[in-house]
Amino acid sequence: MAQPPTPRGVTPARSRDHNRQLVLGHLQAAGALGRAEIARRAGLSTQAVSNIIAELEGEGLLRTQGLARGRRGLPAPQYVLAAEGGFALGIEVRPGALLAALLDLEGRPVWHDRRPLASAAPEDVGAQLPGLLAAALAAAPQAEGRLLGAGVALPGPFGRTGIASDLPGWDGIAAAEVFAPLGLTVTVENDANAAALGARIALAPEGVTSFACLYFGTGLGLAIVQDGRLVVGAHGNAGEIGHVPIPTPNGPQPLEALLSRLSVERHLRAAGRKAGDMDALAALHAEGDPALADWIAGAAGPLGLATGLIENLLDPQTIVLCGAMPEGIVRDLIAAAPLTERSVARREGRTQPPLRVGRCSRLAAVIGAGALVLNRTFTPALAA
Amino acid sequence: MAQPPTPRGVTPARSRDHNRQLVLGHLQAAGALGRAEIARRAGLSTQAVSNIIAELEGEGLLRTQGLARGRRGLPAPQYVLAAEGGFALGIEVRPGALLAALLDLEGRPVWHDRRPLASAAPEDVGAQLPGLLAAALAAAPQAEGRLLGAGVALPGPFGRTGIASDLPGWDGIAAAEVFAPLGLTVTVENDANAAALGARIALAPEGVTSFACLYFGTGLGLAIVQDGRLVVGAHGNAGEIGHVPIPTPNGPQPLEALLSRLSVERHLRAAGRKAGDMDALAALHAEGDPALADWIAGAAGPLGLATGLIENLLDPQTIVLCGAMPEGIVRDLIAAAPLTERSVARREGRTQPPLRVGRCSRLAAVIGAGALVLNRTFTPALAA
DNA sequence: CCGGATAACTCAAGAAGGTTGTGTGTTCAA
DNA sequence: TTGAACACACAACCTTCTTGAGTTATCCGG
Incomplete structure (x- = not known):
C-alpha cells in the first residue's frame, strides 16, 4: 500500500503468524536448517518451532531434505522451503503495457506475460485481470489454490505531488481496490521498491x-x-x-x-x-x-x-x-x-x-512485484 | 545500540510487553483516552486493554484524569501518563564535556548537568558515572526506583569508517559496555538520532x-x-x-x-x-x-x-x-x-x-538521549 | 567393541495472554 | 419515561508458548 503501517496489538493468532513468518524467513535466508537451529535463531523453544514446522509442512510450504550428519547427537532433519508449495503473482502496470509474473516460493519465475495496454486507466487494467489470472493458472496449474497473494508495481510517485507521475490517476489506495477482484491479498509499491524486494530475495542468503x-x-x-x-x-x-x-x-x-x-x-x-x-x-x-x-x-x-x-x-x-x-x-x-x-x-x-x-x-519490477508477496511471507511484521 | 534489530519470536511475555508499549504510546500521542478508545486504536479487546491499564496504573505509569462526558453511554474514565511515574536518564559524551539529563515520563527535563571532561576516553567517562547517577537522584529523589533506562548520545559515526569521528575509541557496542555499570538498560545512538527522538516526543501529539x-x-x-x-x-x-x-x-x-x-x-x-x-x-x-x-x-x-x-x-x-x-x-x-x-x-x-x-x-542531544528510553517505552518493537 | 557424552526430538503438563459472552451501570435522546 | 448507546467487569474458554521428563541416534574415547 506504500503507506507506513500502524503497529497493532498482539493476539495469540497474530503471534503465530509472526512466528511462522520468522521460521520461513530463516529458511529462506539459510537454505536448510534443523528445528533446534531455527529455534535458537528465532529465540523460541524447540517445541514451538516443532509445532510451527509441522503446520507448515502440512500446508506444503516446506519439506525435509536429508539429515545433518557429522555432528554429535541425534542427526537433525533439515528443512527447506518447498518451492512448489506457494506462489506469488506479480503485476506491473506501465503506461503502455501490463506485465505479469508468477513466482514460486523460492522466488523463481515460473511464468510471465506481457500485454499491450491501449489505456492504463484503472478500469481498463481491471478488465484485464480475470484473463491474466486464468492465463497464469493455465500455464502453471500447480499454483492453483496455492497463491499467497498478489503484488503490484506502479511507477511512482503516488498521489498529487510536486513531481509528475508517469501514470496519472493511480495511487496506492486506489490501486488496492482495482486489484481486489483478484480475491488475493494485494500489496502495492512503486516499481523501484518492488525491484528492490526482488533483489532482497536473492541477497538474503548472503x-x-x-x-x-x-x-x-x-x-x-x-x-x-x-x-x-x-x-x-x-x-x-x-x-x-x-x-x-x-x-x-x-x-x-x-x-x-x-x-x-x-x-x-x-x-x-x-x-x-x-x-x-x-x-x-x-x-x-x-x-x-x-x-x-x-x-x-x-x-x-x-x-x-x-x-x-x-x-x-x-x-x-x-x-x-x-x-x-x-x-x-x-x-x-x-x-x-x-x-x-x-x-x-x-x-x-x-x-x-x-x-x-x-x-x-x-522484468525486474514485475518479478519484484511478486517478491512483495514473498517478503510479506518471510518478514515478520507485527503491523498491518 | 545503533544496530539494526533482529526480529525475534513472540512469546506470551513479549506479547504483553508489546501491548503495554502500544497502550503507553497511544496515551503519549493522544494525551487522554478511555479504555475502549485505546482498544479500538490498538486493535485489542477492551478486556485486554483493561488488564494492561490496571497493571500500568498499579506501577504508577498512568492515572485517571476525569471522565469523558458529553457522549452517550457510560462516561469513560480518561487515562493520562503519570509524569512522575517513570524517568529516563540521558547522557551525552562530547569531546570536552559529559552532559546528563533526567526526563520525566512526559519528556520534560527535571534535572540536567554538565561536567567538563579532561579526557573522553571510555574509562574516564565510566569513572564519572556513579557520581552522575547519585547527583541525578539527589536532585530528583522522586525518580528513585523509577528509572526506565539510560540513553546515551555520542557523536557519530561509529566504528572505523571513511569519515573521522569526533570521539575516536567509541562505538555503539563498546559504549553499551561502558554504561552497563549503571545497572540500567542502555540505548546508544549518535547525537543527531537522539535529538530526533527528542523531537518525536514533542511531535507525536501532532x-x-x-x-x-x-x-x-x-x-x-x-x-x-x-x-x-x-x-x-x-x-x-x-x-x-x-x-x-x-x-x-x-x-x-x-x-x-x-x-x-x-x-x-x-x-x-x-x-x-x-x-x-x-x-x-x-x-x-x-x-x-x-x-x-x-x-x-x-x-x-x-x-x-x-x-x-x-x-x-x-x-x-x-x-x-x-x-x-x-x-x-x-x-x-x-x-x-x-x-x-x-x-x-x-x-x-x-x-x-x-x-x-x-x-x-x-541540550537537544542529551535530552534526546533520555528520549531514546521514552521512545523505547512508547514504541512497540517485537525486535531486540 | 562398548559405554558415556552429546544433541535433537516428542510427549505431557502448566503458565501466560488474549477473546468471547453475559451482565451491570450511566447517559442521552425521543 | 423509556429505550438505545456505550463503557466496563467478571468468568469461562481458546490459543500459543514454555518447561521438564523421556527417547533415540550419533560421535568419541578407552
Missing part, C-alpha cells in the same frame, strides 16, 4: 538485509531497504533520486538526465545510433560502440556522486543496480564509477562491494 | 511519526525517523549529510562548510566578530548584525537544496531543525530557504510545514 537499490525504469528510481523492510517515507514516495541536481560543466543537471535509459537513448540518437530497446543497447555494447562508451564514461561520474550520497545518507551494506539496462553496461558503469573514500560505508572488514549488479531485465 | 531532523552539533547531522523508528542503516551511521557536496560559485563545497556552527563562527570571525558560543550568536542576531545576516542569506540556499534532497529521498512529513543554533537564526534560515516545488513531499492537503523549528539548545 546476509544482506539493509541495502539500497538504484532502478532503471523510464527514469531512475531509488529504493531503501533496512532490515528487510522498505523505507517508504510518510506517503510511500521515498526514493525520488532522479531529480537530485548533479554538478556538471554545463551547470547542475538532474541525475536522471545523466544516468537513465532516456539519457543513454538521447545520447545515442544524437550520435546517429538507433537504440530504442534493451536488445539494441546490448548489441551496441557488445560491439564496443564508441558513442555508448562515451555515455558510460559520462554517466559513471554522476553514479559515483549518487553512490556517495546514498552511502552517507543511508549507510547501506551495498547498492544494487537493476532494471532495464543491459548487464554489460551496468558492469561498465560500476567499474568506472569514481567512489569517494569519505563515506561512512567505507568500513574495515567490509564484505559487500559498494555497488553490485542485480537483475538487469525489463 | 501525528508526526515520519520525519527527518537536521541537527546542529559541531557539524551538521541528519536523522531519519519512519513510523516512530529510527532509520539507522546497516551499521548505525545513516545520516552523514554534512559531506554532501553543494554547488557554489567557488565550486562544490560540503554542506557542513556552509551550514553549521563552525561555518557561522568562521564567517563571523572573518568579519571581526566574536561569536564563540550560542549566547554570543543569539546576541548578534538580536542586534541585527549584518555579518550574521550575510551568513544566513548564504546558508539559506544550501538549506533549501538539502531540503529538496531530503524530501525527495525520504518523503518525510516535515524536517525539524534543532541543536546548538539560536532559535532566531534557525527561524531566519527557514524563512529564507528557497524551497523547490519539484518534490514528492509537496502534496495536496499537506498539513506540516516543510521545515520547522525544534529544540534549539545545546
Whole structure:
C-alpha cells in the first residue's frame, strides 16, 4: 500500500503468524536448517518451532531434505522451503503495457506475460485481470489454490505531488481496490521498491538485509531497504533520486538526465545510433560502440556522486543496480564509477562491494512485484 | 545500540510487553483516552486493554484524569501518563564535556548537568558515572526506583569508517559496555538520532511519526525517523549529510562548510566578530548584525537544496531543525530557504510545514538521549 | 567393541495472554 | 419515561508458548 503501517496489538493468532513468518524467513535466508537451529535463531523453544514446522509442512510450504550428519547427537532433519508449495503473482502496470509474473516460493519465475495496454486507466487494467489470472493458472496449474497473494508495481510517485507521475490517476489506495477482484491479498509499491524486494530475495542468503537499490525504469528510481523492510517515507514516495541536481560543466543537471535509459537513448540518437530497446543497447555494447562508451564514461561520474550520497545518507551494506539496462553496461558503469573514500560505508572488514549488479531485465519490477508477496511471507511484521 | 534489530519470536511475555508499549504510546500521542478508545486504536479487546491499564496504573505509569462526558453511554474514565511515574536518564559524551539529563515520563527535563571532561576516553567517562547517577537522584529523589533506562548520545559515526569521528575509541557496542555499570538498560545512538527522538516526543501529539531532523552539533547531522523508528542503516551511521557536496560559485563545497556552527563562527570571525558560543550568536542576531545576516542569506540556499534532497529521498512529513543554533537564526534560515516545488513531499492537503523549528539548545542531544528510553517505552518493537 | 557424552526430538503438563459472552451501570435522546 | 448507546467487569474458554521428563541416534574415547 506504500503507506507506513500502524503497529497493532498482539493476539495469540497474530503471534503465530509472526512466528511462522520468522521460521520461513530463516529458511529462506539459510537454505536448510534443523528445528533446534531455527529455534535458537528465532529465540523460541524447540517445541514451538516443532509445532510451527509441522503446520507448515502440512500446508506444503516446506519439506525435509536429508539429515545433518557429522555432528554429535541425534542427526537433525533439515528443512527447506518447498518451492512448489506457494506462489506469488506479480503485476506491473506501465503506461503502455501490463506485465505479469508468477513466482514460486523460492522466488523463481515460473511464468510471465506481457500485454499491450491501449489505456492504463484503472478500469481498463481491471478488465484485464480475470484473463491474466486464468492465463497464469493455465500455464502453471500447480499454483492453483496455492497463491499467497498478489503484488503490484506502479511507477511512482503516488498521489498529487510536486513531481509528475508517469501514470496519472493511480495511487496506492486506489490501486488496492482495482486489484481486489483478484480475491488475493494485494500489496502495492512503486516499481523501484518492488525491484528492490526482488533483489532482497536473492541477497538474503548472503546476509544482506539493509541495502539500497538504484532502478532503471523510464527514469531512475531509488529504493531503501533496512532490515528487510522498505523505507517508504510518510506517503510511500521515498526514493525520488532522479531529480537530485548533479554538478556538471554545463551547470547542475538532474541525475536522471545523466544516468537513465532516456539519457543513454538521447545520447545515442544524437550520435546517429538507433537504440530504442534493451536488445539494441546490448548489441551496441557488445560491439564496443564508441558513442555508448562515451555515455558510460559520462554517466559513471554522476553514479559515483549518487553512490556517495546514498552511502552517507543511508549507510547501506551495498547498492544494487537493476532494471532495464543491459548487464554489460551496468558492469561498465560500476567499474568506472569514481567512489569517494569519505563515506561512512567505507568500513574495515567490509564484505559487500559498494555497488553490485542485480537483475538487469525489463522484468525486474514485475518479478519484484511478486517478491512483495514473498517478503510479506518471510518478514515478520507485527503491523498491518 | 545503533544496530539494526533482529526480529525475534513472540512469546506470551513479549506479547504483553508489546501491548503495554502500544497502550503507553497511544496515551503519549493522544494525551487522554478511555479504555475502549485505546482498544479500538490498538486493535485489542477492551478486556485486554483493561488488564494492561490496571497493571500500568498499579506501577504508577498512568492515572485517571476525569471522565469523558458529553457522549452517550457510560462516561469513560480518561487515562493520562503519570509524569512522575517513570524517568529516563540521558547522557551525552562530547569531546570536552559529559552532559546528563533526567526526563520525566512526559519528556520534560527535571534535572540536567554538565561536567567538563579532561579526557573522553571510555574509562574516564565510566569513572564519572556513579557520581552522575547519585547527583541525578539527589536532585530528583522522586525518580528513585523509577528509572526506565539510560540513553546515551555520542557523536557519530561509529566504528572505523571513511569519515573521522569526533570521539575516536567509541562505538555503539563498546559504549553499551561502558554504561552497563549503571545497572540500567542502555540505548546508544549518535547525537543527531537522539535529538530526533527528542523531537518525536514533542511531535507525536501532532501525528508526526515520519520525519527527518537536521541537527546542529559541531557539524551538521541528519536523522531519519519512519513510523516512530529510527532509520539507522546497516551499521548505525545513516545520516552523514554534512559531506554532501553543494554547488557554489567557488565550486562544490560540503554542506557542513556552509551550514553549521563552525561555518557561522568562521564567517563571523572573518568579519571581526566574536561569536564563540550560542549566547554570543543569539546576541548578534538580536542586534541585527549584518555579518550574521550575510551568513544566513548564504546558508539559506544550501538549506533549501538539502531540503529538496531530503524530501525527495525520504518523503518525510516535515524536517525539524534543532541543536546548538539560536532559535532566531534557525527561524531566519527557514524563512529564507528557497524551497523547490519539484518534490514528492509537496502534496495536496499537506498539513506540516516543510521545515520547522525544534529544540534549539545545546541540550537537544542529551535530552534526546533520555528520549531514546521514552521512545523505547512508547514504541512497540517485537525486535531486540 | 562398548559405554558415556552429546544433541535433537516428542510427549505431557502448566503458565501466560488474549477473546468471547453475559451482565451491570450511566447517559442521552425521543 | 423509556429505550438505545456505550463503557466496563467478571468468568469461562481458546490459543500459543514454555518447561521438564523421556527417547533415540550419533560421535568419541578407552
